Amino acid sequence: MRIRGRLKGRPEIAQAPMSDVAFLLLIFFLSTTIFDFEVGIPMVLPGVQSTRERVEREDVLEIATAADGTITIDGLPALLDSVEETVRARLNARPELTVFLVTHPSVPYRRMVELLDEVRAARARRIMLKLGEG
Amino acid sequence: MRERRRLPRGARIPTASMADIAFLLLIFFLTSTIFRLETGLEVDLPRADSGIGAARTRSAHIWLDRTGELAVDDRIVDLETLEQVLGAKLRASGELIVSLQIDEEVPYEMVDRLIGALRRANIRNVRLGTEEDPAAP
Known part of the structure; x- marks a missing residue:
């Protein structure tokens, strides 16, 4: 024979600790997020089958770094700090x-x-990365 | 003459809505939390001012440390298998941004070889991982 236990009064789910649990979880996620x-x-790389583009010599500025770290702009020695200014001046004359x-x-x-940082600071949009000759 | 307003007896701060706010914040943090599993290789990124912040979504990460070791996300690879791994990732996601976490002391020759492999794997969008320069204004 089964004995049925009687419930006393109205049954209620305790809601007070729920907010405590919520706050505990909240603190956990706040600290771990x-x-x-x-x-x-x-940068956008050119595709392997990208077509070769012809550019005029005047539209090219070559900034080279030698093995010892010295910089040359179109063959003339330059300092890193002067690169941005030089590129900006050339860009004003030749926007392409x-x-x-x-x-x-x-x-x-x-x-x-x-160097890339300096060139980007001068707002040059067409940049090509090239490996120099060792 | 100033009139004094009387406070009603037994004034209480309603605390019932506090739990609602807690739950809302909880759901926000639950959904926005990402537990980062990949650790990558130990690299010192170069500093740059022109770096742009971006979310890490839809991106694969490639690490190249100063010893020349290469890793894609959480897997050590060599340059030959890199193309296959990236090709598979590209097919799976459709569009892929590759974030390059290259150590600042790595010789440029190795960087060039890595970029060549990315081009062969048909990767177009690349981000050169940098650190913000603390000395910059």
Whole structure:
């Protein structure tokens, strides 16, 4: 024979600890959340089958970094700080300017990014990365 | 003459809505939290001022450390298998942004080879991972 227990009064679900649990979970997620965000220089690479484009010699500015880290702009020695100004001046004269960044194979990547940063600061839009001759 | 307003007896701050707010915030953090599983390789990123912040969605990460070790997301690969791995990722996602986390001391020759492999894998959108320069204004 089954014995039925009688419920006393009105049954209720205790709601008070629910907010405590919610706050505990809230603190956990607040402290563990990482907003996935990163910083970088966006670039669009040319496709493998991209057509070759002809550019006039006057529309090209070649910035080369030698093995010892020295910079030349169109063959003339230059300082990193002067790159932005030079590119800006050339861009004013030739808005379709393409900047060639020629980097020696043994030069650290940091050096190329520094130059790229200067060229981007001058608002050059057509930039080509090229490996120099070792 | 100033009239004083009387406070009603037994004035209370309503606390019932507090739990609602807690739940709303909880749902927000539950949905926005990403537990990052991939650790990648240890790299010192170069500093740049022109870097642009972006969300990490729809992107694959490639690490290249100063010893020349290469990793895609959480997998160590070599340059030859990199093309296959990226090709498979590209087919799966349709559009892929590849974030390059390259150590600043890596010789440019290795970077050039990596970019060449990306081009062969038909990757167009690339982001060169940088760090914000703390000295910049």
